[in-house]
Amino acid sequence: MSRVSSLTSNKNHMSQAIKANDPNRRSWVDVPANSDFPIQNIPFGIFSTDGTAPRTATIIGDTVIDLSALARLGYLSDTGAAADVFSTSTLNAFLELGKATWRAVRDRISDIFEADNGELRDNSDHKAQVLSPAHAAQMYLPVQVGDYTDFYASKEHATNVGTMFRDPANALLPNWLHLPVGYHGRASSIVVSGTPLHRPMGQTRPDPEQPPVFGPCRLFDFELEMGYVLGQGKPLGHRIGVNEASDYIFGVTLFNDWSARDIQKWEYVPLGPFLGKNFGSSMSPWIVTLDALEPFRIPAQERLKPILPYLQQEKDGNIDVNLSVLIQPEGGEEEVISRSNFKYMYWSAEQMLAHHTVNGCNVKAGDMFASGTISGPTPDSYGSMLELCWRGTKPITLKDGSERKFLKDGDTLILRGHAEKDGIRIGFGEVNGQVLPAIQ
Amino acid sequence: MSRVSSLTSNKNHMSQAIKANDPNRRSWVDVPANSDFPIQNIPFGIFSTDGTAPRTATIIGDTVIDLSALARLGYLSDTGAAADVFSTSTLNAFLELGKATWRAVRDRISDIFEADNGELRDNSDHKAQVLSPAHAAQMYLPVQVGDYTDFYASKEHATNVGTMFRDPANALLPNWLHLPVGYHGRASSIVVSGTPLHRPMGQTRPDPEQPPVFGPCRLFDFELEMGYVLGQGKPLGHRIGVNEASDYIFGVTLFNDWSARDIQKWEYVPLGPFLGKNFGSSMSPWIVTLDALEPFRIPAQERLKPILPYLQQEKDGNIDVNLSVLIQPEGGEEEVISRSNFKYMYWSAEQMLAHHTVNGCNVKAGDMFASGTISGPTPDSYGSMLELCWRGTKPITLKDGSERKFLKDGDTLILRGHAEKDGIRIGFGEVNGQVLPAIQ
Numbered sequence: 001m002s003r004v005s006s007l008t009s010n011k012n013h014m015s016q017a018i019k020a021n022d023p024n025r026r027s028w029v030d031v032p033a034n035s036d037f038p039i040q041n042i043p044f045g046i047f048s049t050d051g052t053a054p055r056t057a058t059i060i061g062d063t064v065i066d067l068s069a070l071a072r073l074g075y076l077s078d079t080g081a082a083a084d085v086f087s088t089s090t091l092n093a094f095l096e097l098g099k100a101t102w103r104a105v106r107d108r109i110s111d112i113f114e115a116d117n118g119e120l121r122d123n124s125d126h127k128a129q130v131l132s133p134a135h136a137a138q139m140y141l142p143v144q145v146g147d148y149t150d151f152y153a154s155k156e157h158a159t160n161v162g163t164m165f166r167d168p169a170n171a172l173l174p175n176w177l178h179l180p181v182g183y184h185g186r187a188s189s190i191v192v193s194g195t196p197l198h199r200p201m202g203q204t205r206p207d208p209e210q211p212p213v214f215g216p217c218r219l220f221d222f223e224l225e226m227g228y229v230l231g232q233g234k235p236l237g238h239r240i241g242v243n244e245a246s247d248y249i250f251g252v253t254l255f256n257d258w259s260a261r262d263i264q265k266w267e268y269v270p271l272g273p274f275l276g277k278n279f280g281s282s283m284s285p286w287i288v289t290l291d292a293l294e295p296f297r298i299p300a301q302e303r304l305k306p307i308l309p310y311l312q313q314e315k316d317g318n319i320d321v322n323l324s325v326l327i328q329p330e331g332g333e334e335e336v337i338s339r340s341n342f343k344y345m346y347w348s349a350e351q352m353l354a355h356h357t358v359n360g361c362n363v364k365a366g367d368m369f370a371s372g373t374i375s376g377p378t379p380d381s382y383g384s385m386l387e388l389c390w391r392g393t394k395p396i397t398l399k400d401g402s403e404r405k406f407l408k409d410g411d412t413l414i415l416r417g418h419a420e421k422d423g424i425r426i427g428f429g430e431v432n433g434q435v436l437p438a439i440q
Numbered sequence: 441m442s443r444v445s446s447l448t449s450n451k452n453h454m455s456q457a458i459k460a461n462d463p464n465r466r467s468w469v470d471v472p473a474n475s476d477f478p479i480q481n482i483p484f485g486i487f488s489t490d491g492t493a494p495r496t497a498t499i500i501g502d503t504v505i506d507l508s509a510l511a512r513l514g515y516l517s518d519t520g521a522a523a524d525v526f527s528t529s530t531l532n533a534f535l536e537l538g539k540a541t542w543r544a545v546r547d548r549i550s551d552i553f554e555a556d557n558g559e560l561r562d563n564s565d566h567k568a569q570v571l572s573p574a575h576a577a578q579m580y581l582p583v584q585v586g587d588y589t590d591f592y593a594s595k596e597h598a599t600n601v602g603t604m605f606r607d608p609a610n611a612l613l614p615n616w617l618h619l620p621v622g623y624h625g626r627a628s629s630i631v632v633s634g635t636p637l638h639r640p641m642g643q644t645r646p647d648p649e650q651p652p653v654f655g656p657c658r659l660f661d662f663e664l665e666m667g668y669v670l671g672q673g674k675p676l677g678h679r680i681g682v683n684e685a686s687d688y689i690f691g692v693t694l695f696n697d698w699s700a701r702d703i704q705k706w707e708y709v710p711l712g713p714f715l716g717k718n719f720g721s722s723m724s725p726w727i728v729t730l731d732a733l734e735p736f737r738i739p740a741q742e743r744l745k746p747i748l749p750y751l752q753q754e755k756d757g758n759i760d761v762n763l764s765v766l767i768q769p770e771g772g773e774e775e776v777i778s779r780s781n782f783k784y785m786y787w788s789a790e791q792m793l794a795h796h797t798v799n800g801c802n803v804k805a806g807d808m809f810a811s812g813t814i815s816g817p818t819p820d821s822y823g824s825m826l827e828l829c830w831r832g833t834k835p836i837t838l839k840d841g842s843e844r845k846f847l848k849d850g851d852t853l854i855l856r857g858h859a860e861k862d863g864i865r866i867g868f869g870e871v872n873g874q875v876l877p878a879i880q
Contacts, residue, residue: 272712
């Protein structure tokens with residue numbers, strides 16, 4: 001039986017098997033063992049080399065593939081995508097073409113790089129125009145993000161936060177099991193992996209009996225999240241149904257929603273997080289398509305309360321992706337501080353998108369939404385320093401002997417993730433960012 | 441003594457008087473009595489006529505002035521703005537040019553249309569290319585909004601809401617007098633005046649003892665706000681100081697932050713408003729420059745608690761703008777339901793922008809932020825149905841005998857505003873929108 005997955009959808013072209021997911025394919029491009037990027041992945045990003053203009057790429061193994069060159073040379077002419085959509089500095093124009101075209105392009109790339117296909121493999125001139133070593137590629141923010149929404153969709157995370165700050169007996173608020181709680185975030189400050197961020201300045205009130213003070217954030221945190229990139233939208237007034245939602249989601253990235261806990265605590269009542277979040281969020285440069293993740297779908301968590309019909313999803317809602325969080329102190333070695341999994345979500349991406357648009361809110365290609373902090377059931381699988389160190393009461397001791405309750409200046413925080421099944425590993429690369437000192 | 445205002449600023453070009461504000465100027469274009477658009481206003485918008493491409497305009501009296509034509513004909517050549525910035529479908533490219541250029545363009549337009557200047561007045565051919573009657577102009581959303589932030593900066597509004605939903609004795613939350621509370625809103629669903637909006641569908645819990653239900657919003661509300669359009673930004677990591685902030689704000693519009701109170705009530709804890717707001721916000725088409733409003737500045741409200749230095753503003757923070765709210769039932773006549781004033785703000789636009797960027801959050805040309813609901817001190821000056829009808833306990837009776845606790849399908853809600861002093865009236869036109877039935 002083929003392990004090639006299929007999509008359940010009301011569109012005929014969506015119900016076909018996804019050729020590019022065929023686990024038996026191998027590429028003529030070298031793919032090192034444990035690479036995140038076998039021929040079954042084919043993620044999309046924006047790159048440049050040597051000061052050239054940013055343009056669309058994919059990656060196999062450690063080799064970056066210039067899709068603008070591939071298109072210019074005619075290799076993508078039957079995919080429905082005009083060559084110039086790959087020459088722009090964001091993926092937005094490509095995203096607007098829709099799922100049938102994304103799939104055709106990915107399938108065609110899979111064909112071109114399949115081991116037995118000589119059309120590019122045997123053309124040295126074309127290969128020189130198309131292929132670059134990954135270490136020579138500068139990666140960019142892959143999309144122009146119109147609007148960004150952050151959800152709060154891991155039950156363990158919401159329970160941990162509710163336990164710490166409210167009432168352990170009623171950690172989840174009354175709405176939490178009925179809808180995916182979300183809030184609008186800041187699109188302008190989303191940056192690509194590798195961008196350092198200054199510790200934010202801000203107003204906090206460390207002593208509740210004293211007036212607030214101004215200074216550098218003292219409780220600098222990360223949040224382990226996955227980001228979803230929308231491929232197509234609908235106009236104002238139209239909703240996206242939960243069972244068509246996966247046709248509108250282009251792909252998934254690693255996402256670090258940096259958080260200033262002390263600023264957040266003082267500001268967030270009653271209208272939600274603001275300056276505690278909007279100084280920066282970091283995403284990984286390669287967007288792994290939802291198509292590539294289809295073989296790794298698993299059933300959603302059991303519903304603890306019945307949900308309304310508009311949130312009832314037919315297909316498996318969760319995706320099994322191993323996630324890890326690492327700290328690298330300045331000048332030191334990286335070490336894992338948490339191991340989690342994308343499967344610890346109570347609400348799926350499709351449920352989030354259906355909920356987001358059920359009131360007619362319009363969404364556009366390039367918009368993003370994120371999962372919220374993903375925490376697993378055990379203390380070594382929590383997705384933030386706040387939870388890992390339980391509000392500072394359980395510091396982490398690193399190999400160099402130093403302690404962390406929150407992040408220190410100079411620390412680099414790294415998120416990695418990959419799905420793996422039957423010998424196929426679909427990875428996300430990583431998102432990293434270094435904490436720089438505050439600008440006083 | 442001249443009544444022409446001046447800006448206090450650290451930039452030399454900003455300290456000069458604003459020529460276009462000269463109250464003694466009159467235009468050769470007819471300006472009806474009580475027009476919102478005398479020659480002292482010169483707001484900016486995007487218009488088209490007869491199916492032509494949207495482009496930049498201003499308005500004097502009832503005459504729309506095509507700035508792309510004016511620029512093409514060479515009239516704006518000494519302003520520092522290239523002619524093509526006026527030919528695009530949004531003001532963003534113009535906004536990016538900065539305050540010195542906005543001011544030069546506005547001053548030059550004032551010169552061209554000053555009563556004694558014959559250069560355009562006496563050129564029939566050019567006038568035919570430049571002038572259109574306002575009734576023939578189609579107006580568009582004037583900016584591509586990158587990010588949108590809503591504040592909560594009227595003390596009377598925050599007090600009313602706190603009194604209704606929390607504790608009358610402690611209506612203002614502890615942070616409120618120390619910082620301008622704000623939250624991120626949805627940029628994609630901001631629409632221009634005249635765009636009807638469907639009543640949103642959504643999840644609510646009318647009976648706290650029963651599970652939530654799905655259906656049309658029952659408590660459909662407006663919010664009387666002013667919107668601020670950012671003219672320039674700063675990159676990530678850089679803050680905008682409170683005393684330079686007015687150089688970064690291009691102008692002001694009327695803004696209706698439509699609200700679904702029942703959806704909002706169920707969803708908003710703990711992360712803030714989401715689907716209760718993001719189905720649509722409406723703005724007036726003409727952006728009145730902050731320059732044009734300088735003569736109407738008045739001192740800020742008295743501080744009830746000391747504020748931190750980064751929020752201490754030297755120049756007068758408030759602006760005296762008369763505001764009115766009207767309902768027009770379907771097929772009926774419009775009538776005023778509230779009279780308020782922009783001066784009922786506790787926090788100024790400059791304080792909001794300084795706070796928004798104090799953590800290094802980047803802002804861009806075309807970004808918007810809004811004041812939050814503006815409520816005055818008396819019940820006839822409240823800025824929402826929620827407050828005017830005090831949670832439905834004091835219905836409004838319209839002239840046709842019908843009652844309103846919230847908005848009904850078919851109602852058109854209209855906001856109008858103008859500043860007036862010494863015989864000069866700087867108006868905003870209006871923002872209107874009709875409530876259409878929910879799409880089931």
